[in-house]
Amino acid sequence: MTNNPYNIRIADEDDATEWDKIVEVSDQATIFHRWKWLKICEKHSDFSLAPLICYNNIEPIAVYPLFFLKKAGLKMVFSPPPHLGLLYLGPAFLNSESLKQNRKESYYTGTQKAVDNYIKTEIKANYINFSLSPHCSDPRAFKWQGYEIEPNYDYIFDLKSGMDKLWKNMKKNTRMEINKTKKMGLTIEIGGQEDIDTLHRLVTERYGEQNRNANIPKEFLIDIYSNFRENTRILVAKYNGEVLTANIKLKFKNEELSWIGSPKPKNFTPSPNMLITWEEMQDAYDNGMDYYVQMGIAGNKRLHTFFSKFNPDLRIRFNAKKTTPATGLLESGYKKILKPAFEKYRS
Incomplete structure (x- = not known):
């Protein structure tokens, strides 16, 4: 029995409307989080979709799409799946910008623990790779769960300044x-x-x-x-x-x-x-x-x-990766099993 208020469940087609409602109001969600987009990704990849809805007690607080594949001894979890042009996905929390900092950190860390427990017990993954939404600017929950954190970058233009200013800025x-x-x-x-x-x-x-x-x-x-x-x-x-x-x-x-x-x-x-x-x-x-x-x-x-x-502005987002000692050594050493697998499946 656990007192952890954070829990998850796997969504199905009956939850598609609720899922998209969360995506629509989440300040961290992207078009890649839309239910139909995720299902199209599953259709055109070797990965299976595990669309998680995350709760604080009975209150939905995030959607968290995972894609997993078991092949040649590898049990991999990605978000987003590779080779479909999605540079980021990961969790999308509700109303994150309006939350007080202590509540926000509690949501992030509690949810990540619940998701990691699901990955460990249900998928038994030995390689996990998340590329986070640029609107998810705090990767500490992943770091505290043992993930390696690396930055990624986009160029962004503020169109509100007007096209004349952007033209002159070139x-x-x-x-x-x-x-x-x-x-x-x-x-x-x-x-x-x-x-x-x-x-x-x-x-x-x-x-x-x-x-x-x-x-x-x-x-x-x-x-x-x-x-x-x-x-x-x-x-x-x-x-x-x-x-x-x-x-x-x-x-x-x-x-x-x-x-x-x-x-x-x-x-x-x-x-x-x-x-x-x-x-x-x-x-x-x-x-x-x-x-x-x-x-x-x-x-x-x-x-x-x-x-x-x-002359755009620079926007930073984060990648979070976790391996087991065995897969970590194999990946870094480019051994026979992992090298072709990562070349094929990693974006």
């Missing part, structure tokens, strides 16, 4: 190159589902040039676009009728995310990605968004300098 050379691409006849158009084929092909080709694999399934992107039409928009950069590059962006609450795409085209200078980035920002502003986010780019040593020319 490097002069960046403004000149954007204007040059316009004078050359480059156009940015709103695309449709038919452009997902082109986008996926361009991304796959670009990755191939770098001896990398583009692991996001095209069918997954089509499924997301079909089910989240109000939240997704495809921008296509064309020159003389030819698609040079394209990007999928997402809007949720007061943010717009530059999500998947913008592969660098061959033999076109200056890069059309400068214009497509600027047009994405303009489109987000015109649609009443408060913030525009370049996901993950700020943490990429090779790519960050391209987008830092726009």
Whole structure:
């Protein structure tokens, strides 16, 4: 018998409406927390979804989606699942910003203990990896439960300051190159589902040039676009009728995310990605968004300098990882079992 007031249960389809209500009012939730999005992820991955609703006694206080896989002796838990373009997920608490600090810390630590107990007793995981929402800025509950904490980074633009200020804040050379691409006849158009084929092909080709694999399934992107039409928009950069590059962006609450795409085209200078980035920002502003986010780019040593020319703000989020001694040694040593598994399943 335990006096711990924090408990969890696994949600099912009958809970979908309640789940999405929590997501809608949570200040930590993202579009990736939506019930339908999670089920689409499960459909297009090898992982099984365990959608946890967390309670303080009988009061729901958070949703906590887990994805787990048991393979070749590995019992892995991820949130989000890898290779689907989700850079973050993890828990989303209700009204976290309005809670007093002592109540907030109690919720975070109590819930994480309950979730860890579920992972230990039900899944028996030997590898756990959580990439937390950027709105979950306090990773101490994970640290105190034995997780390794690492920072990750996004670039964020405050659209409330107005487009004139954002334009003037760019490097002069960046403004000149954007204007040059316009004078050359480059156009940015709103695309449709038919452009997902082109986008996926361009991304796959670009990755191939770098001896990398583009692991996001095209069918997954089509499924997301079909089910989240109000939240997704495809921008296509064309020159003389030819698609040079394209990007999928997402809007949720007061943010717009530059999500998947913008592969660098061959033999076109200056890069059309400068214009497509600027047009994405303009489109987000015109649609009443408060913030525009370049996901993950700020943490990429090779790519960050391209987008830092726009002089965005830096946003920090956190990754939390826990391994058993055995899997930790194997991972760090790149041994025979874990190396191919982590290359395949880790984003």
